[in-house]
Amino acid sequence: MTEAPHHQSSGGAACQMPYPDRFNAAAEFVANTPDTAFSDEVRLLFYALHSQASRGPCKEGKPWGWNVIESAKWQSWSQLGNMPQMEAMRLYVRTLDEEQPEWWTRMPEQPQPGLPRPASRAALDEAGVSISSVFQEGTWVVIQQDDAKKPTPRYEQGAALLGSQLFVLGGHYGACRAAYR
Numbered sequence: 229m230t231e232a233p234h235h236q237s238s239g240g241a242a243c244q245m246p247y248p249d250r251f252n253a254a255a256e257f258v259a260n261t262p263d264t265a266f267s268d269e270v271r272l273l274f275y276a277l278h279s280q281a282s283r284g285p286c287k288e289g290k291p292w293g294w295n296v297i298e299s300a301k302w303q304s305w306s307q308l309g310n311m312p313q314m315e316a317m318r319l320y321v322r323t324l325d326e327e328q329p330e331w332w333t334r335m336p337e338q339p340q341p342g343l344p345r346p347a348s349r350a351a352l353d354e355a356g357v358s359i360s361s362v363f364q365e366g367t368w369v370v371i372q373q374d375d376a377k378k379p380t381p382r383y384e385q386g387a388a389l390l391g392s393q394l395f396v397l398g399g400h401y402g403a404c405r406a407a408y409r
Contacts, residue, residue, distance in 0.1 A: 243321075243332040247388055250332075251281060251317035254324045257331050270327055276304035277323065280316035285309065314397045318386035 243250055258266075258274055266274070279286070279301075286306040291298040308316065324331055386397045 243325075245332070247314065247317055247321075247386060250321050253332060253335055254321045257328075257335060258324060261328075266327060270323065272300060272304045273323055274320065275301050276308055277316045277320040279305045280308045280311055281313050281320060284313055285311075312397055314386050314388050314395070318397070 243253075245253060255278055258278075263271065285308070286302065288302065290306075291302055293299060388395045388397070
């Protein structure tokens with residue numbers, strides 16, 4: 229019997245991969261995990277969030293009612309409505325974090341936090357500049373703001389750097405939760 233390489237626990241630290249790499253790693257982990265590791269409800273949620281994250285809102289026709297599995301998949305995906313794809317990625321990873329804490333420590337060839345990673349094609353903007361050459365993990369960067377109005381403080385948000393633009397998605401402020409319908 230062969231065992232997967234054992235990675236040392238990170239002591240409760242969160243996965244340090246940026247999005248969408250974290251989502252892609254989580255999707256690979258779920259795809260390579262036996263179906264019995266997750267309940268049917270969680271597997272259905274993974275399906276819906278993965279579909280939303282990779283293909284956007286459900287535009288497929290409703291399957292016939294006697295096909296119970298396909299109907300359940302369609303129903304769960306279509307109920308996500310117009311949820312942004314980046315938010316679906318974040319919720320997918322968050323669900324996996326709740327179901328399998330420290331799942332990333334069981335991934336093969338895991339990049340070590342703090343070590344430079346080779347820039348992927350997706351991590352390059354139009355000018356060919358790597359994200360890691362602009363932002364360094366574990367450091368604070370002051371973002372210059374043009375107007376005098378400060379943004380509302382948020383928590384549990386997701387962020388994506390596309391080219392030279394930073395997008396902050398979802399999250400909470402005060403007692404409000406972002407809605408997607």
